[in-house]
Amino acid sequence: MKVAVIGAQGRMGTAMSAGVQATEGLDLVASLDAGDEITVGSLNGAEAAIEFTRPDSTVANVLALIDAGVHCVVGTTGWTGESLDLVKEKLEQNPSIGVLIAPNYALSAVLAMVFAKKAAAYFESAEVIELHHPGKVDAPSGTALTTAQHIAQARREAGLGEMPDATETDPHGARGAVIEGVHVHAVRLRGLTAHEEVVFGNPGEQLTIRTDSFDRESFFPGVLLGLREVGKRPGLTYGLDQLMEL
Numbered sequence: 001m002k003v004a005v006i007g008a009q010g011r012m013g014t015a016m017s018a019g020v021q022a023t024e025g026l027d028l029v030a031s032l033d034a035g036d037e038i039t040v041g042s043l044n045g046a047e048a049a050i051e052f053t054r055p056d057s058t059v060a061n062v063l064a065l066i067d068a069g070v071h072c073v074v075g076t077t078g079w080t081g082e083s084l085d086l087v088k089e090k091l092e093q094n095p096s097i098g099v100l101i102a103p104n105y106a107l108s109a110v111l112a113m114v115f116a117k118k119a120a121a122y123f124e125s126a127e128v129i130e131l132h133h134p135g136k137v138d139a140p141s142g143t144a145l146t147t148a149q150h151i152a153q154a155r156r157e158a159g160l161g162e163m164p165d166a167t168e169t170d171p172h173g174a175r176g177a178v179i180e181g182v183h184v185h186a187v188r189l190r191g192l193t194a195h196e197e198v199v200f201g202n203p204g205e206q207l208t209i210r211t212d213s214f215d216r217e218s219f220f221p222g223v224l225l226g227l228r229e230v231g232k233r234p235g236l237t238y239g240l241d242q243l244m245e246l
């Protein structure tokens with residue numbers, strides 16, 4: 001398979017390019033970064049593209065890739081219901097193209113999200129703590145946002161109400177972001193790569209689900225699975241769990 005990497009000079013682009021080059025059957029034919037136009041010509045015959053850029057660039061990049069007839073495996077964060085709709089619309093005009101967008105391609109993180117969703121119905125309290133390298137431009141992480149949304153959905157479906165919290169004053173925002181009723185805390189610390197802890201509490205017991213990506217090579221097996229599957233699944237697929245029979 002001929003593969004293009006978009007965001008090739010970045011932290012993820014560099015790691016994904018190395019992964020592609022080390023994998024038999026994959027051929028890295030285009031490496032594009034900021035300032036490079038995405039066209040049939042610049043993609044140099046690529047059949048699929050791996051896209052890890054910036055939240056403010058990814059939508060335009062994915063639309064251009066679809067226009068160029070290239071399947072997409074997208075890891076960039078920042079997707080919203082509205083931007084996903086733009087991709088769906090574009091895909092309606094290009095019905096043979098597949099796009100996979102996932103907030104996290106590390107298998108441990110995908111499993112942590114699935115386990116957290118399962119656990120959520122059984123606990124009074126749940127909070128998400130994500131910890132990342134200080135070069136990350138967005139907070140909370142896409143993974144934490146998705147984890148919180150899944151927990152909130154599972155709680156609603158289980159008929160659980162608000163979580164216990166007697167906080168009356170919080171002038172400094174110490175209780176973190178609140179995503180659909182779930183508190184999310186973001187740590188940025190030199191030395192970290194990508195980590196998340198989901199803590200659940202009941203009277204007298206606690207469950208902690210933790211995922212750690214110590215290296216960006218941890219994201220490649222999931223991206224590789226995406227590359228192998230995306231062309232067989234025309235339209236938009238959201239989340240690597242959709243390809244993992246979980």
Ligand SMILES: NC(=O)C1=CN([C@@H]2O[C@H](COP(=O)(O)OP(=O)(O)OC[C@H]3O[C@@H](n4cnc5c(N)ncnc54)[C@H](OP(=O)(O)O)[C@@H]3O)[C@@H](O)[C@H]2O)C=CC1
Nearest residue numbers: 007009010011012033034052053057075076077103104105
């Ligand atoms: N889903 C997942 O599993 C993972 C997702 N991510 C996400 O991937 C994204 C990238 O992360 P990371 O690699 O650390 O970020 P980096 O900033 O290291 O890399 C982004 C790269 O994209 C380039 N870029 C900026 N704008 C464009 C554009 N319009 N077209 C092409 N390239 C562009 C940047 O260039 P310049 O520096 O000149 O702006 C940079 O080289 C983030 O959203 C992050 O959250 C990260 C890890 C795993």
Ligand SMILES: O=C(O)C1=N[C@H](C(=O)O)C[C@H](O)C1
Nearest residue numbers: 077103104136141142143194
């Ligand atoms: O920016 C990162 O590094 C990461 N971004 C993704 C996110 O925001 O969830 C995935 C992973 O956490 C690494």
